[in-house]
Amino acid sequence: MTLDSTLTQLAYLLIFPGFLFLALYGMYLQWLDRKLCAIMQNRVGPPWFQALADFIKLLAKEVIVPDAAESRLFRLLPFFAMAAVMTALVSIPVGRSALFGFQGDMVVVIYLLTIPTVTFFLAGWSSTSPYSTVGAMRVLTQLFAYEVPMMLSLIGPAILAGSWKITGISIFFAANPILIPTQLLGFATALVALQGKLERIPFDIPHAKNEIVGGQFTEYSGRLLAFFYLAIDMELVVGAALLSAVFLGGSLGLTRWAAIPVFLAKTLAITFLLALLKVLMARIRIEQMINFCWKYLAPLAMAQVLLDVFLKYRLG
Amino acid sequence: MSKITIPLGPQHPALKEPENFMLVLEGEQITGATVNLGYNHRGMEKAAEERTYMQDLYLIERVCGICSHSHTTCYITNVEELAKAETPKRALAIRTLFGELERVHSHLLWLGVAGYEMGFETLFMYTWRDREQVLDCLEMLSGNRVHYSINTLGGVRRDITAEQKAGVLKRIKYLEERTKYYISLATEETTLLARTQNVGKLPYDVAIERGAVGPTARASGIARDVRKDDPYLIYGELDFKLITHNTCDVFGRLVVRALELMESYKMIEQILNNLPEGPIAVKVPWRIPAGEAVNHYEAPRGEDIHYLKANNTDKPERLKVRAPTLANLQSVAYMMEGGWLADVPLVIAAIDPCMSCTDRAVVWNPKKGKKEIYGWEELRKMGIEHYKRRGVDFTKL
DSSP, X not given: OOXXXXXXXXXXXXXXXXXXXXXXXXXXXXXXXXXXXXXXXXXXXXXXXXXXXXXXXXXXXXXXXXXXXXXXXXXHHHHHHHHHHHHHHHTSOSSSSOSSOOTTHHHHHHHHHHHHHHHHHHHHHHHOOHHHHHHHHHHHHHHHHHHHHHHHHHHHHHHHHTOSOHHHHHHHHHHOGGGGGGGHHHHHHHHHHHHHHXXXXXXXXXXXXXXXXXXXXXXXXXXXXXHHHXXXXXXXXXXXXXXXXXXXXXXXXXXXXXXXXXXXXXXXXXXXXXXXXXXXXXXXXXXXXXXXXXXXXXXXXXHHHHHHHHHHHXXX | OOEEEEEEOSSOTTOSSOOEEEEEEXXXXXXXXXXXXXXXXXXXXXXXXXSOHHHHXXXXXXXXXXXXXXXXXXXXXXXXXXXXXXXXXXXHHHHHHHHHHHHHHHHHHHHHHHHHHTTOHHHHHHHHHHHHHHHHHHHHHHSOSSOOOOEETTEESOOOOHHHHHHHHHHHHHHHHHHHHHHHHHHHOHXXXXXXXXXXXXXXXXXXXXXXXXXXXXXXXXOOOHHHHSOOTTGGGSOOOOOOOSSOSHHHHHHHHHHHHHHHHHHHHHHHHXXXXXXXXXXXXXXXXXXXXEEEEEETTEEEEEEEEEOSSSSEEEEEEEOHHHHHHHHHHHHHTTSBGGGHHHHHHHTOOOHHHHOOOOEEETTTTEEEOOOHHHHHHHHHHHHHHTTOOGGGO
8 A cells, every 4th residue: 555545545534425524514513413403492592603602612621520430431431423424424425426335334333333422321320320311311211212113114115226335326326316215204203313322302302401311422522522422423424324325326437526515405404304303303201212212213114124025025 | 321410509500599409310310300599599588677667669570580579479479468559450450561571581590591401592692582572571660680679669660651561561462472482383393302301290189288388389380370260360351271281291281371471462452552541659658557467479480478577667567478489499300310410500490499489588596396497687697607618808898
């Protein structure tokens, strides 16, 4: 490997579409989400630099580790969460194709996107305070509710495209745009499941502030909290990118630089839909969420899978 | 699964005032709940004995930030009863008008708080925006948004002009439209229904047994409202319905409050359109003849009771306030048990608690086996010493 190609690789990983882009775009989406909610709720909302300002302010704050917590684990968890989300982006196309795509990368991405949730659980559990413990239990309970509908709804397009490679799926849909509307049901279920994964209203149960204060993050402060928040912002980008690649045909067959605006437009649209869900509803209880996910969301996702199997059979 | 005890308060995002609820959890379900009062004692009843009747009016107004008019009206009715003052009809009508405007602002505030406690922030933002309309009305009429200070001994401070009347009616029209929208929202929105129906059950018998008052009691099917049972001010002449609901849950309390808003709008229009002519205040002597008086008043949260004992001086001998929250708190522990942790904030909020109205202190000396009541000077001295021990010296200030 020459120096030149190493530098290019590093630029890919650290600048675009890697760390820097992911962090900045994540913060932008966080701001956009807050601004959209504010407008829909008849408020003014934060200025454009709010997300970055919050991040910098938290970095400057003191980090307090509870005496009862396992100090090393407690400090490492935010970085695990962030690393897992960043790694997931490697296989998701931001432009025309992913940095490193391979057959079966979808399974890897699903797996990598579960890691942040597990770190949230460990964060709450290792803090040992009552609020964090309840929050941690809720994180894990919620994981079992949304994960299955999420996976089921991602399987449908993969079956139809005959590929387990995310780039492959998006290229297939870009080539057959007529099939995109058939994935509407799967897209809707994945969107709702993503809302659950990102722990946003109506599924912000693990850190419902009126009930258990900060939930799993109650004991976190300073830069550790900042990195957790950053990981969640990045997860929003990655989740939106995944949905746009799998269900909406990714870059629609455009080449590298022309593909970027398409990517941005689609992720922005998905953020808008997520913000809309957030303002329309009240937070539900954990047992109501499990009921909803297993009784309605999972069967709907399953119906999409059956539809895709049928379509695949008809198309040959 | 092992049991966890979670403290809800005294400092907690769900509580607007310091109060403590200890919850024993088994998983997400509550197996035991205790209510601990006493974080907000301000010694107001004692302070009232050191001030004149006129000064007390302003002190009593600050018992509560939301039902300030309820407390002063209840207090002043006692004073006027003892002084045998003939309060003019117009003053009574204006007091009634403020009472209803206050109910509107309190119920809209509650609706927002309920939305916030169930994680429905949009409802919170919308109702609080609309609440500004009624606060504007109050500001226009009295000059103040929260502590209106409209009452004075023998009547009210300010009269209502035709211009103000038109302004209030216009805003009430707008609020009526908005409230209709909230009623349809509350009865149709799925997640809101999921969070309120069958939550915080308080059956009819239990509500009677625990002495629930106000909307909490009315949502359990008890037709109890001082405005109807024992009409004061000019409520006897107004045409309004007593709203009850028989679901006995948070949803019922929400519906009762929302429908009461509609009744309040109706009453405000009636009062403004039939405002009696005449003076707005009469003179009341500074010294109040010796005697005792008790009065009750339907505050937005329920029945508020004031007791007053006068001793022929310009200061009361004893003033006792029984705020509605105290009556309702007994029901909260019952409503929480067996429920979900997620419902606790909502159940507490559903009685519309006002802790600062409620907290009282009596010293119980176990050695002597009797109650001791401290005077103002002693309490002051104890307070100063308490802080001295913590390194803060107020005597130097």
